[in-house]
Amino acid sequence: MSALPKVVAWFEIPSVDFDRAVRFYEAALDVELNRQEFGGQPIATFGYEEPATGGAIVHGPSMKPAADGVTVYLNAQPTVNVALARIERAGGKTDGPVIELPQDIGYIAFFIDTEGNRVGLHSRTNG
Incomplete structure (x- = not known):
């Protein structure tokens, strides 16, 4: 069994109020x-360069924000x-x-966005 070149291929963060979520x-x-x-649905994509993973804020009738679903970690800069x-x-x-992670992996934290989604942050340093 071989390893995948990257685990996450794309992510989508749902919104109730698309414009508010994009501004946030x-x-x-x-x-x-x-x-x-x-x-036919509005999306707002995050800029990224290959091989990084891309993603977007989305709005659609079947997508509902939630604080207890899958957690996506966004790059927290600086x-x-x-x-x-x-x-x-x-x-x-x-x-x-x-939270400081072991083995110099970096730091993580969580937040609730304006739509009610719980999202993670990650950075290598926090000083």
């Missing part, structure tokens, strides 16, 4: 999302603490403390 993630992560329509401060200013809520 742009402010929280200090990025600009690329708004488009795909299959650190988890800096990203959490932006998240709070953008209307999100920190969900628990910053």
